[in-house]
Amino acid sequence: MDSLSQPFTFSQRAQKLTGSAIREILKVTARPEIISFAGGLPTPAGFPVEEIHRAFDKVLSEQGRVALQYATTEGYLPLRQWLADQMTAEGDVVSPDEVLLVNGSQQALDMLGKLFIDEGSKVLVESPTYLGALQAFSLYEPSYTSIPTDEQGMLPEYVSSPEAAGARMLYALPNFQNPTGLRLALERRQELVERCAAARIPIIEDDPYGELRYAGERLPSLLSLGRKAGATVVRLGTFSKVLAPGLRLGYIVAPRAIIDKLVQVKQATDLHTSTLTQMAVYEVVRTGFLDKHLPTVRDLYQKQCGYMLDAMQQHFPASAKWTHPEGGMFIWVTLPEHIDATVLLQKAIDKLVAFVPGEPFYAGADVKRNTLRLSFATVPEEKIREGIAILGKLISEA
Template sequence: MDKPYEPECVFSERANQLTSSAIREILKVTERPEVISFAGGLPAPAGFPVEKMRETFDKVLAENGKVALQYGPTEGYKPLREWVAQDLNKAGANLTLDNILIVSGSQQALDLLGKILIDKGSKVLVEDPTYLGALQSFSQYQPAYATVATDEGGLIPEAITPELAAGARFLYALPNFQNPTGRTLDRARREALVQKAASLKFPIIEDDPYGELRYAGEPQPSLLTLGAEVGANVIRLGTFSKVLAPGLRLGFIAAHAKIIHKLVQAKQATDLHTPTLTQMAVYEAVKDGFLAEHLPHVREIYRKQGRCMLESLEREFPAGVTWTKPEGGMFLWVTVPAHIDTQKLLTEAVEQNVAFVPGGPFFAGKPQHNTMRLSFATVPEEKIRTGIAILGKLLKQKV
């Protein structure tokens, strides 16, 4: 048999350093219908406003189709940018149109920020652990990561010493229902963090995809708002993926106009602009207050399924295993005794048709292999109970 054709191609140094997402590799396993998957970070489809989006796409195409199907400005659809600025200003920000860039999902925001802020060897501060997708995006530009310690209250501002912050291009942080841990920074830590950023002169990238998914506790002010009060440079990322639907691939960056200008130049070299039709349809969906009607339904889905998982963990997991208790979002973080490697545990769990994400890949520094991330967002309560019981039985054999 002839050998398959192999094209001659010399990949760049950057391409040769690319790796597949650990989560995406696990998701290949979870495509099997019999697998109970706590691995994905996917929003609950039951929360997608399908009929509302059908109406808005129809309206845009019927009333303004030629504009919707045409190229648009790199900065984004002006009415949507204005809506984003006004929405953030309600929470105490002070933004104008020039402070907003619409992007193709917040993952593109991470990539564009990496392009304009990171050189090879640049110091980048990240929480320990942090969002795997951010590490994957930033790592293309070969930074030198420096990790900031965390505890049950999230990032510890006091851990950011002058020595640690020296020369840092930015700190990447998720203050609300952090991925992977589900932890939230309280107001005192937020204020201390922006004070650190102002005094030590490093920017903060505030990634907040889950902030609207709070179903317990008290809302906290954004780092963007608090930072403006003390002169900290905060770049805020938001997305419509968790409040409407991820298939829209629509997010935004709010930042100083100087930063937005450089991001626009980087985006022009990437995809010219985010799809006009999608931006116009989303604007039609949100402009008259639809999110205020829609989000309580979404929050209730996550509240019920999160409560079910917490109750199942209490019932099924052995002593010596601990977990976070999130006030919102889609994830919680489990820590097992130090001698248990959750990567090996995953292999055993998949054999019994249960999947989760081992914690190791979420660490930019030394990985903690006795951790795992569980997502309850897309799993019905009956399957949550079944899947946690299987994991609990496996853990009881090891503690």
């Protein structure tokens, strides 16, 4: 049916919506014979199914009528208190009133877009950056300014450039970034919060992968450094990578003035996040379960990453370069400039291997089509080695 014969009219905003490039690739790679390095999915081997099952049973048995009722928009207070205590113990002094529970980090990104972005508002993002954030923010029609990156993360001096002046916010993933797997160096974290404080630019610190560190030392959060430097930092976290993404439970940590306004945004969106899920997750984490569970998950990812890096060293040509992450789920590959990763993907799918081309992760005109993202999280060792060998041959031929 063409648009002229439709009995309805979409808003201009809806007409500008596009699907996720990764989701479209995943449709193609759903066939079981394809070795897929495309999806950024946590490994199901790390899902604590029995613990979550017991938690839901316990909540429903003991507090079922409360768990199935409407609740406050801010979220289940014991879980907010637990999160505040955890962050305070790590050096980010937080009160439960500064925590808002949401339906995963993706809802947090959408809410922050509503809160900060008008049409044409300047938004600073890393180059490359998380595709899901671009998808959420773009609905509100910002003007993106890209901040260059190198092997130590984004270059903070660009925050003080004329191109960045007047930005509504800066979006950053400081820990094992999606898509590059890189971590922002400590000196740059300090410089970033100081420059943003001076320029009065709020920082959105998205940290879904921080607990998946399997090498190096823990670095202070932008939230912690920002509060000391007088910067406004909004930190996003999630239970998707430490428990399971199907729970759809995340959180926002921010100054009360921002939390209060986000509560109003959320009330207009969905009233509140599932009470039952919040109470069950609290039942899982309150006794220290994550302290026992996370080392196992980290070990899984470290081994998977090692298999892929080893295979890449063996099969990729010397002209290809790639990151060596110390955590998270991704490796970023830069090919010789004449190779278009989107064209390479079609050839790879013909050979039953898939990945994500780098193009969708760029917000501005600085798109590097000779880049791609590989995820090692869900692929068995033998399939990693087989798939990387095929991909390496295709790159060499290109």
